[in-house]
Structure formats: structure tokens, C-alpha cells
Amino acid sequence: TLTFRAGISRLSAEAVSRIYDETTYRTSRLPMGFYDQNPAGRVMTRFTSDYNNIFRIFGGPLAEFIGLGFDLFAMTVLITVASPWLLPLWLLQALLNYGVYRFYLGSLRRERREMALKRSPGISHFAETTAGASTIRAFGRESMFQRRFSHLNDEYLEQRMRATTVFVRFSLGMTLATAFVLLLTGVASIALVSRGLLTVGAVGVAFAYLGLSSTILQSFFEWLGQFEEALTGLERMNEYLRLPLEDGAKLPAGAKFPTGHQREDNTSFGLEKNPGPSGGAAVEVRDLWMRYRADLPPILRGINLRIRAGERLAVVGRTGSGKTSLVQALYRLYPAERGTILVNGKEAATAAGGTEDLRAYRREMAYITQEATLFLGTIRENLIGPGEDILSSEVENAKRDAPLVQALRRVQFLREEATDQEYEYWLD
Structure with missing residues (x-):
């Protein structure tokens, strides 16, 4: 059992990680219009809340869920062989629990989807506030942004409470279904024992089986209900996986999911620069x-x-x-x-x-924006970009004379003759 659960957990973690990688491949190649029309909080929710829900359920508890399925199968076989007369009660209990699950399924999906929607505006507002912190302070508008964030956070917490309430009702329905079957078993047992058709020992066995099976059944359907949260996140990630990329964009050759997008090959588009007065292209x-x-x-x-x-x-x-x-x-x-x-x-x-x-x-082109961005990473990566293993002498000279390097020297972060190792220091 331990080997099985460890193996399933490992495979699940690898699958969820692959989903994250594949979604990142495509999201980084979406048209710029996508980011113009979708708030940053909505995109961040996909890679935080939705992804965490998927990983939290499929990354480990999936093995527990499959284990419960095997337990249910074993319990059915055991009851059928040892006490066939208990099988109708067992099936009744399973049907009642399934009915409760189906009854609350729509509510669970709806409330969890709404909870994800309520989370996005708060994240977007927080990101915008931190980006414009200097302007907000200069105009003394901190209280307005705080009130706005508190309002958005309250809306999210209220929706989260509604989703939790639905799940509690779902669990209570499962418990009531089990209680009904046990009550029915008790009434039937009294009648059968009084007529001599059933022994007290058999009644004890019946209650033991039903009590154990009710725990397994309830856990199984409660886990199934929680999987709805992960499936909701999976559906939303799948939407991103299938969005059209910008014209001419291709996925890396290592992308695996068959979503119909083009993949990179070994060919390249060369601009065939004409040597002008200072080089370049027309x-x-x-x-x-x-x-x-x-x-x-x-x-x-x-x-x-x-x-x-x-x-x-x-x-x-x-x-x-x-x-x-x-x-x-x-x-x-x-x-x-x-x-x-x-x-x-x-x-x-x-x-x-x-x-x-x-x-x-x-x-083949160089583009310097009017808004400088310092990325998380090493000095080397910020100056020349990640993945560049070989540098020309011109790039080396530019790297050492760059304003960023000069500023770092002024604050004694780098020595005058900085080594290549020092350019690997992380910026945070």
C-alpha cells in the first residue's frame, strides 16, 4: 500500500508540474491584446490559486482517493461473501450517499468558481497599488486604496464562507444518509430478532460492517467533492492551454500537449544584414x-x-x-x-x-522600452538576458561599462575589477 501510494503521488506530482510548464509555455506566447483585456489578478490566480488547488488534490491525496476506492471494492466483496443479506443495505447506503453528492454537485462547482472570480480583483488591486505606491503616497490617497482592498477582500471572504457552508451542508447530508440507513437497520433487526430470524451476533456484525462502510463511503464522496475544486482549476488552466498564440509564435520543441499549436524546429529566420555605414538592416x-x-x-x-x-x-x-x-x-x-x-x-x-x-x-532586433524593468535573477541575466553562454568582446565591454554596473560599484556591491562570478550575484 505504501509503495502504491508513493508511486501514485509521484506520478501525480509530475503530471501537475507538466500542466504548469505547458501552461507557462503558452501564456508567455499569447497576444499582447490578451494582457490588455485580462486583469493581472486573473492571470495570477491561474498560477496561484487554481494551480495550488490542482496540486493540493492531485499531488498526493489522489492516492488516498484511489485507496478509498479499493477499500470500497474490498468491502463490497467481503459483505457479498460473508453476509449476503447485508448487501441490499450496503447498496442503499451507497445510493443515498451518491444522491447527496449529485444534489450538491452543482452548488459546489458554482460557489468555487465564484470564489476564484472574487479572488482575482483583490490580487489585481494589490499589484496595482504596489506598482503605483509612490504616486499614491505623493497624493495622500493611501486610505482610499486601503478601503478598496478591504472591500474586495471582504467580498472574497464572504464568498469563501458561502462555499464552505455548501461543503458543510454536503457533509451533513452524507451523515444524515448514513444515520437513516443505520436507523432502518436497527428497526429491521429488532423485528427479525424478535421472530428468531436473526441472531444478536448477526445484528452486531451488521452494525459493524455498516459503520465501517459508512466511514469509507462518506470519506470517498467528500474527497470526490473536493476534487470538484481541483477540476474547476483544471478546466480554467485548460482554457489557457488552448488559447491561440500570437501570429508567428511557436511552442518549444519540448512542449508535449497536443493543442494544435506550432512547435519550434532547428530552422531560423535570418534578416541577412546588409553592411551599411555602421552595419544594420534596411x-x-x-x-x-x-x-x-x-x-x-x-x-x-x-x-x-x-x-x-x-x-x-x-x-x-x-x-x-x-x-x-x-x-x-x-x-x-x-x-x-x-x-x-x-x-x-x-x-x-x-x-x-x-x-x-x-x-x-x-x-535580430533591439528594443529599449521607456520603462526599465529589473528582473529577479543575477546581474549577468539582467544585463544580457538568461541563457547566453558565450559573450562577444563587445558585450563584455558593454556589460562592464553599463550604468547598472557603475551604480553597483558606487554602493560597493561590485569591485572596480569585477569577476565573472560576481556578475552571478542575485538581485532582490
Whole structure:
């Protein structure tokens, strides 16, 4: 039994970890419009609450649940062989418990889904508050954000209490079903013993069997009820697994789930840079139209431009004129509605979506955003990105002269002649 449960727990943990990895593969490749329309709290709930519910149930208790199933089977065989006359009572008890489970099944699913929905706004609000902490303090609006968070948290706790109440009623229904069968057994036993059709010892055996089986049955259906919470999380994760990726995006070759998405291969999309005055690639944009959503007006309307290799171009305009949108279109963060982008005469993006490797296409470009982000990881990873094993001399020089490194030297986090090992220090 111990080996069986350990084996099932191990397989369950590996399966749940695979679900997490596969969901991460796809979520990191979803269109930017997905993140524009879905609050951060909703996405975080998938990878925290929903995933934890799946892991909490399937990661270990699944073995307990399967073990209870074997116990029920063994109990049925034992009663059938040893005391066949108890089998009708045993089946009645099983049917009553199943009826209670089916009666509360819809409520359990509904309340737990609602609980997950109530959790997301609070997480989103907390994330937004921490991101804008300096602005909130500057305008003295701490109390407003605290009240808002308290209100959202109260709504979540109230919904959690409603879900708990439904589960308590479900457990109480199971107990009442068992009590009814025991009462029926007691009344029938009195009548049968008084007529000499049943001995007192047989009655004792009947109550012992029914008492033991009722505990197993109730535990089985209560675990089945808790599995509904995990299945709800699994359904929500499955929605993310099957969302369409952005045009041109491919899953890693190691992705296993057959969701119909393209996978990476060994081919790459090369821009074949033309050597200009300072190297680089020629870029041409023809009649480019782009909008962020189908229900919004276009932000780019018929843009035409040509940038020669080695040429510098400044795009100037007021806020909302489309400067950032143009860069996002070039980088294919948002799909073009109409028009063509050519890099060295090779088509890089169209309204229908390119067929080239999007990741390889972007690796040929450099994009510096106006909002700097410091990621959790080593100094090396923040300067050049993770997964880069070999650095050119230019990258090494840039790394040592980067403003981040200079700032770290000023606070004596790095010595003047920093070693490669020091660049592996973690930032937190």
C-alpha cells in the first residue's frame, strides 16, 4: 500500500508540474491584446490559486482517493461473501450517499468558481497599488486604496464562507444518509430478532460492517467533492492551454500537449544584414494599419517609411500619436491589420500574419522600452538576458561599462575589477 501510494503521488506530482510548464509555455506566447483585456489578478490566480488547488488534490491525496476506492471494492466483496443479506443495505447506503453528492454537485462547482472570480480583483488591486505606491503616497490617497482592498477582500471572504457552508451542508447530508440507513437497520433487526430470524451476533456484525462502510463511503464522496475544486482549476488552466498564440509564435520543441499549436524546429529566420555605414538592416513599411482591438479605431493609418541600413530616424509626435504603436508594430507585439513590413526586402509581417519564426525575427532586433524593468535573477541575466553562454568582446565591454554596473560599484556591491562570478550575484 505504501509503495502504491508513493508511486501514485509521484506520478501525480509530475503530471501537475507538466500542466504548469505547458501552461507557462503558452501564456508567455499569447497576444499582447490578451494582457490588455485580462486583469493581472486573473492571470495570477491561474498560477496561484487554481494551480495550488490542482496540486493540493492531485499531488498526493489522489492516492488516498484511489485507496478509498479499493477499500470500497474490498468491502463490497467481503459483505457479498460473508453476509449476503447485508448487501441490499450496503447498496442503499451507497445510493443515498451518491444522491447527496449529485444534489450538491452543482452548488459546489458554482460557489468555487465564484470564489476564484472574487479572488482575482483583490490580487489585481494589490499589484496595482504596489506598482503605483509612490504616486499614491505623493497624493495622500493611501486610505482610499486601503478601503478598496478591504472591500474586495471582504467580498472574497464572504464568498469563501458561502462555499464552505455548501461543503458543510454536503457533509451533513452524507451523515444524515448514513444515520437513516443505520436507523432502518436497527428497526429491521429488532423485528427479525424478535421472530428468531436473526441472531444478536448477526445484528452486531451488521452494525459493524455498516459503520465501517459508512466511514469509507462518506470519506470517498467528500474527497470526490473536493476534487470538484481541483477540476474547476483544471478546466480554467485548460482554457489557457488552448488559447491561440500570437501570429508567428511557436511552442518549444519540448512542449508535449497536443493543442494544435506550432512547435519550434532547428530552422531560423535570418534578416541577412546588409553592411551599411555602421552595419544594420534596411527596413521598409508600406501602408501599415494597426489597431489594438477590433472594436477600437486604428492607431496607425497608412504608415509608409523607409530606413536605410545604418540610418538613424527619429519619430516625433505628441502623446497618443502612435510613436510607441509604430515600434510595437515593427516588433510585431501587435498584429498589423493591413500593410507590409520589409526587412532587407524580405517580408516580416503582414495583415494575415507571417509564417516565419517570430522568436528568431525578434532576436535580430533591439528594443529599449521607456520603462526599465529589473528582473529577479543575477546581474549577468539582467544585463544580457538568461541563457547566453558565450559573450562577444563587445558585450563584455558593454556589460562592464553599463550604468547598472557603475551604480553597483558606487554602493560597493561590485569591485572596480569585477569577476565573472560576481556578475552571478542575485538581485532582490
